[in-house]
Amino acid sequence: xxxxxxxxxxxxxxxxxxxxxxxxxxxxxxxxxxxxxxxxxxxxxxxxxxxxxxxxxxxxxxxxxxxxxxxxxxxxxxxxxxxxxxxxxxxxxxxxxxxxxxxxxxxxxxxxxxxxxxxxxxxxxxxxxxxxxxxxxxxxxxxxxxxxxxxxxxxxxxxxxxxxxxxxxxxxxxxxxxxxxxxxxxxxxxxxxxxxxxxxxxxxxxxxxxxxxxxxxxxxxxxxxxxxxxxxxxxxxxxxxxxxxxxxxxxxxxxxxxxxxxxxxxxxxxxxxxxxxxxxxxxxxxxxxxxxxxxxxxxxxxxxxxxxxxxxxxxxxxxxxxxxxxxxxxxxxxxxxxxxxxxxxxxxxxxxxxxxxxxxxxxxxxxxxxxxxxxxxxxxxxxxxxxxxxxxxxxxxxxxxxxxxxxxxxxxxxxxxxxxxxxxxxxxxxxxxxxxx
Numbered sequence: 001x002x003x004x005x006x007x008x009x010x011x012x013x014x015x016x017x018x019x020x021x022x023x024x025x026x027x028x029x030x031x032x033x034x035x036x037x038x039x040x041x042x043x044x045x046x047x048x049x050x051x052x053x054x055x056x057x058x059x060x061x062x063x064x065x066x067x068x069x070x071x072x073x074x075x076x077x078x079x080x081x082x083x084x085x086x087x088x089x090x091x092x093x094x095x096x097x098x099x100x101x102x103x104x105x106x107x108x109x110x111x112x113x114x115x116x117x118x119x120x121x122x123x124x125x126x127x128x129x130x131x132x133x134x135x136x137x138x139x140x141x142x143x144x145x146x147x148x149x150x151x152x153x154x155x156x157x158x159x160x161x162x163x164x165x166x167x168x169x170x171x172x173x174x175x176x177x178x179x180x181x182x183x184x185x186x187x188x189x190x191x192x193x194x195x196x197x198x199x200x201x202x203x204x205x206x207x208x209x210x211x212x213x214x215x216x217x218x219x220x221x222x223x224x225x226x227x228x229x230x231x232x233x234x235x236x237x238x239x240x241x242x243x244x245x246x247x248x249x250x251x252x253x254x255x256x257x258x259x260x261x262x263x264x265x266x267x268x269x270x271x272x273x274x275x276x277x278x279x280x281x282x283x284x285x286x287x288x289x290x291x292x293x294x295x296x297x298x299x300x301x302x303x304x305x306x307x308x309x310x311x312x313x314x315x316x317x318x319x320x321x322x323x324x325x326x327x328x329x330x331x332x333x334x335x336x337x338x339x340x341x342x343x344x345x346x347x348x349x350x351x352x353x354x355x356x357x358x359x360x361x362x363x364x365x366x367x368x369x370x371x372x373x374x375x376x377x378x379x380x381x382x383x384x385x386x387x388x389x390x391x392x393x394x395x396x397x398x399x400x401x402x403x404x405x406x407x408x409x410x411x412x413x414x415x416x417x418x419x420x421x422x423x424x425x426x427x428x429x430x431x432x433x434x435x436x437x
Contacts, residue, residue, distance in 0.1 A: 003033040003081075005336050006171060008160055010088070011329070012042025012178030013052040014104050015309050019302075020177055020329035021056060022435045024336070029080035031337055035163055035172060036084040037149070038156040042178040042223055044108035046090045050129070051121075052108050053085055054145075058121040061145040062297035067437070070294070074437040078148045084163075085149045087129055088156030088182035092224035093252050095363075098213075103312060110308025112301060119301050121145065129153060157185035161193050169196040175336060177203045177329035179220050184227035187234060187264075188253040195234070195262050203332050204228065205270040205366035207353065207417065217364030218271050221355060225364045229355035232413050234264035241411035244357040267335075267346070267416045268353070270366065274331050277421065278324035279428040281310040287432045299436065330431055331421065338422060345420035352412030369406045375399075376407070 009024060011017045024034050039050045064075055092098070107113050113120040121143060128142065128151035152159050160182065164172060174197055176183050187194040204220040205228075211217040221228050229244040230253065236242050239256045284306055291299035309325055317323060335344060356365040376397055397410045405411030421427065 003029060004031055005173065005339065006033045006035050006167070007336055008036040008038055008163065008172060008174045009034060009333075010038040010040060010156070010160075010174060010176040010178055010180075010182050011053075012040045012044075012049050013056070014043030014049075014108050014178075014329075015110070015305050016325070016327060016329040017043065017177055018052060018056060018109065018305070019327070019431065019435070020333045021053070022298075022302075023330050023333045023431055025060065025077060026075055026434045026437075027077055027337055029077045032077065033081045034077075034083040035081075035167075036086060036156075036159060038086055038088050038160055038182050040088045040156070040178040040182050041090050042220070043104045044106070046087065047126075048106075048108050050085075050087055051113070051125070054121050054125045054128075055109075055113070055119065057148045058143075058145045059119050059297055059301045061148065062119070066295060066297055072437055082147075083149050084152050084159055085129075086152040086154060086156035086159040089179075089185065092179065092181055093184060093226045093230075095224060095226065098219070098223045103309075103316075105305070105308065109305040110312075112304040112308075115304055116301060119297060155185075156182045157189065160186045161190050164196045165190075165193045167196075170198045172197060173199045173201060173336065175201045175203075175332050177220075177332055179223035180204070180227040180231050181224045184224070184230045184253070187231055188256075191234070191256050191260055195260065195264060197264070200231070200264060200266045201269065201332050201335060202228075202231075202266060203269045203274060203329050205268060205353070205355075205364075206272065207270045207366050207368060208272050209275070211364070212271060212275075214361070214364065216362055218366075221366065222364030225355050225357040228364070229357050231264070232266065232353065232355055232415065234260070235266050235350075235414040236412060237263065237410045237414075241405050241408075242354050242413050244355070263414060265416065267418060269328075269332050269335070269418050271326075271328070273418050273421065274328040275326045277327045277331050277424045277427045279327055279431065280324040281307070283428055284310075284432065287436055291436055296436075324428075327427060327431065331427065334421070334427060334430065335418070341422050343420070343422035344418065347417045347419055350414040351417055352406070353415040353417070354413055371406075373407055375409055 037053055039053055067074055105111050131153055204218055206218045213219045213222055226244045233239040233242045288299045288303050292303055354367045356362045356367055397408045399407040
């Protein structure tokens with residue numbers, strides 16, 4: 001039976017990224033197929049993010065053996081599908097590298113590789129992703145855990161495009177839970193192939209609340225606002241209107257073609273909805289500690305970086321804060337598992353959300369026009385001079401003085417922002433039950 005959803009996960013593991021990957025890989029073969037894991041820089045530099053992905057499969061191999069010996073179920077999809085793991089961008093398109101190792105630790109997982117070296121892959125894992133010279137020992141057996149994924153030596157954005165080109169249109173979704181650099185590179189190289197994607201799900205931004213790395217910006221957006229702006233522009237009828245301006249005289253990527261066959265369907269999960277979906281330390285330890293004592297490698301591994309994260313939250317917020325770990329990235333995977341549930345609610349109408357790329361204090365900010373002003377296209381004032389051309393649907397869409405096109409339906413972005421889930425109070429339990437069975 002074919003999976004209900006096929007996805008590419010673009011990620012920069014980090015703690016909540018790893019939990020998102022575990023949630024996706026714990027799905028049944030009928031629910032979800034992870035066709036590819038596209039690795040980006042982000043929480044820590046690229047090679048450390050890649051190491052965390054490889055370590056995840058190394059741990060899951062041990063976990064599956066332990067579960068088989070104890071009669072416990074889980075991770076059957078790893079026997080049904082073999083995701084590609086591809087290496088992406090090392091840095092943002094135009095900005096300095098922004099990392100979150102102050103929060104996630106120098107390795108992205110609160111030192112788990114040092115505290116549990118037996119749960120970390122040998123350094124030979126690097127050869128899986130490198131072109132091996134003929135003079136080297138290329139006959140060495142690949143590590144046993146690599147049977148669960150296909151390492152690629154092709155850049156991640158090119159693998160992304162290959163999958164979208166080879167698979168039927170509207171059958172593969174991309175879940176982007178890191179900086180949008182890899183996604184922007186794919187969209188720039190071949191926009192029409194990229195637009196074959198069924199849906200782009202983005203964890204990023206803060207629309208109506210404060211940011212988490214600046215007063216107004218969320219980490220993924222601030223890490224590469226130019227990439228985010230370019231991707232968001234593909235939701236517009238006229239992408240050129242919301243493309244980021246060039247700061248250094250020349251953009252690193254070319255403009256999109258003047259005419260594209262369709263607009264991108266982008267569903268946004270900003271901090272507004274992800275932050276309230278929390279996992280509390282007590283609930284986590286109630287689940288994990290008995291499994292750890294019973295010998296679960298996955299429980300031992302996750303215990304280190306999850307409780308390391310809870311300790312970091314305590315140190316940042318102080319005693320009595322009564323906050324848990326926000327499940328930003330896993331929430332996007334839950335959506336992919338349950339996207340047909342009517343309890344998922346988006347904004348009533350697509351929103352014109354734009355990304356600030358130049359501001360001294362506002363870089364990465366998600367800007368939305370909150371002025372209660374009428375838009376001409378909302379009235380009966382449209383003219384279509386070429387009925388066969390959907391891009392010509394709105395011609396009387398101008399307001400004097402509105403040089404930025406905020407009052408234009410034609411010129412703005414069209415973002416499908418998620419505002420409600422099937423239950424922020426139940427998600428932590430769902431996550432723990434699926435991941436740890």
